[in-house]
Amino acid sequence: MGEAIVITSGKGGVGKTTTSANIGTALALQGKKVCLVDTDIGLRNLDVVMGLENRIIYDLVDVVEKRCKPHQALVKDKRFEDLLYLLPAAQTTDKSAVTPEQMKTLINDLKQDYDYIVIDCPAGIEQGYKNAVAGADKAIVVTTPEVSAVRDADRIIGLLEKEKDIEPPKLVINRIRNHMMKNGDMLDVDEITTHLSIELIGIVADDDEVIKASNHGEPIVLNPNNKASIAYRNIARRILGESIPLQPLEDQDKGVFTKLKRFFGAK
Amino acid sequence: MASAFPIEVKIFMKKRQNVIIKGTKEGLTLHLNDDCSFQELKDELDEKLSANERDHEKRPLIPVKLETGNRYLSEIQREELKSLVRQKKNLVVDEIESNVISKEEAEKTRRENEIISVARIIRSGQILEVQGDLLLFGDVNPGGKVIAGGNIFIMGALRGIAHAGCFGNKQAVIAASIMKPSQIRISDLINQTINRVRNDDNHEMECAYINHQEQIVVDRLQGLIHIRPDLTRLEGGR
Ligand SMILES: Nc1ncnc2c1ncn2[C@@H]1O[C@H](COP(=O)(O)OP(=O)(O)O)[C@@H](O)[C@H]1O
Ligand SMILES: [Mg+2]
Numbered sequence: 001m002g003e004a005i006v007i008t009s010g011k012g013g014v015g016k017t018t019t020s021a022n023i024g025t026a027l028a029l030q031g032k033k034v035c036l037v038d039t040d041i042g043l044r045n046l047d048v049v050m051g052l053e054n055r056i057i058y059d060l061v062d063v064v065e066k067r068c069k070p071h072q073a074l075v076k077d078k079r080f081e082d083l084l085y086l087l088p089a090a091q092t093t094d095k096s097a098v099t100p101e102q103m104k105t106l107i108n109d110l111k112q113d114y115d116y117i118v119i120d121c122p123a124g125i126e127q128g129y130k131n132a133v134a135g136a137d138k139a140i141v142v143t144t145p146e147v148s149a150v151r152d153a154d155r156i157i158g159l160l161e162k163e164k165d166i167e168p169p170k171l172v173i174n175r176i177r178n179h180m181m182k183n184g185d186m187l188d189v190d191e192i193t194t195h196l197s198i199e200l201i202g203i204v205a206d207d208d209e210v211i212k213a214s215n216h217g218e219p220i221v222l223n224p225n226n227k228a229s230i231a232y233r234n235i236a237r238r239i240l241g242e243s244i245p246l247q248p249l250e251d252q253d254k255g256v257f258t259k260l261k262r263f264f265g266a267k
Numbered sequence: 268m269a270s271a272f273p274i275e276v277k278i279f280m281k282k283r284q285n286v287i288i289k290g291t292k293e294g295l296t297l298h299l300n301d302d303c304s305f306q307e308l309k310d311e312l313d314e315k316l317s318a319n320e321r322d323h324e325k326r327p328l329i330p331v332k333l334e335t336g337n338r339y340l341s342e343i344q345r346e347e348l349k350s351l352v353r354q355k356k357n358l359v360v361d362e363i364e365s366n367v368i369s370k371e372e373a374e375k376t377r378r379e380n381e382i383i384s385v386a387r388i389i390r391s392g393q394i395l396e397v398q399g400d401l402l403l404f405g406d407v408n409p410g411g412k413v414i415a416g417g418n419i420f421i422m423g424a425l426r427g428i429a430h431a432g433c434f435g436n437k438q439a440v441i442a443a444s445i446m447k448p449s450q451i452r453i454s455d456l457i458n459q460t461i462n463r464v465r466n467d468d469n470h471e472m473e474c475a476y477i478n479h480q481e482q483i484v485v486d487r488l489q490g491l492i493h494i495r496p497d498l499t500r501l502e503g504g505r
Pocket of ligand 2: 045
């Protein structure tokens with residue numbers, strides 16, 4: 001029986017899809033059997049970031065409406081031996097095509113066959129969000145060091161804390177730019193973590209390579225030498241219960257390291 | 268035998284006074300019997316006040332205090348008594364005192380005097396509301412809001428909105444370990460900019476209250492001892 005992790009943020013464009021693709025891929029690199037689920041119905045793009053767009057036959061709505069079996073809709077990532085799959089979102093229908101109850105059933109079914117279900121959540125707090133969190137056991141909230149993104153993350157954390165079946169959410173701070181933090185033009189990591197008061201599970205630098213990799217359908221985490229890639233790999237290892245200190249970004253405030261304890265409990 | 272009986276009753280009724288009027292320095296106090304029916308009470312009140320009625324046209328209003336003993340008066344009955352008294356030219360009811368209150372009122376008073384403690388972070392979009400005082404262990408984040416009928420004490424950072432004395436209590440205060448609110452409200456006053464009594468940034472606990480100029484100001488927490496001594500509830504504690 002696997003576990004389902006929803007990747008959410010409230011605000012759009014902060015890196016939910018990028019984080020989902022990279023964490024999912026990193027877990028597969030660790031030998032786990034992973035299924036990525038794109039719940040951003042109408043605006044799907046996890047398939048593009050994963051480079052799996054061309055191989056889609058059925059989608060999430062087809063599965064929910066029983067036009068096909070779940071395994072028929074799953075797109076296998078050929079870079080991995082039977083470890084990484086994607087359930088794409090529908091491109092044509094709208095979010096109301098799926099209900100939270102249906103999602104819960106679907107995710108529970110997938111948990112029988114996979115170690116990890118990584119659910120990419122759409123922006124907002126409406127139906128799409130409710131669908132995405134419906135079957136989740138854990139949640140990762142993604143934010144960037146911007147006031148508006150942190151504010152939305154706070155809102156989402158408040159909602160997640162009300163979900164009885166989801167463990168306290170963990171935080172990923174994405175697109176960190178050291179020079180801006182140093183100049184005080186951006187919120188620093190400490191400010192964000194004290195504001196949100198949830199455990200930090202990773203910080204990812206802002207890096208053009210991330211965008212390039214996504215555009216080529218090759219998640220950055222497949223590149224072993226990139227800094228952002230190492231950050232994502234470390235997040236995956238923390239999810240697996242390893243206790244690794246945060247990647248020392250240059251000039252990073254020391255206070256952060258002590259904040260990082262154990263993530264996602266020992267397994 | 269049969270003829271004597273009504274006379275006896277009449278004497279008895281004469282003896283028993285349903286309304287006793289006393290003059291005090293402040294005005295009149297009317298002691299109202301709590302044993303008779305409300306109608307009897309009204310009749311006698313009307314009668315007695317009319318008897319005392321003289322031509323007071325030009326005299327100032329005399330405040331009247333009603334003491335109702337163990338009689339519970341509904342809001343309508345209170346109004347009836349008030350208007351009855353008011354009809355007597357220069358009398359006006361200032362206060363109605365009763366030994367009894369309804370269960371509902373008692374409940375309300377209890378709630379308004381209660382300190383509710385909550386351990387939680389009030390996040391963006393969330394509202395926490397209590398009838399009495401609020402003791403919060405946690406932060407109020409930007410976009411979050413706490414509301415209390417009484418005082419608000421925050422063991423944490425106030426970065427959102429806090430509204431104390433929301434039912435109109437101007438004596439209510441707001442205290443926080445870190446006072447960085449986006450807005451402060453006490454009773455019906457609203458402050459978007461924080462008026463600090465001092466201008467040092469000591470990271471001390473601070474409190475907000477309404478000063479004599481009817482403005483919300485922020486001062487060191489220790490200032491409360493002088494400004495709101497009533498915050499001490501310990502009997503003989505001062
Ligand atoms: N760490 C990063 N460094 C640089 N660009 C990033 C990073 N993370 C995400 N991006 C870019 O930001 C944009 C939005 O990311 P995306 O994952 O689609 O956000 P969301 O799913 O939250 O809307 C994309 O162009 C993506 O490539
Ligand atoms: Mg997305």
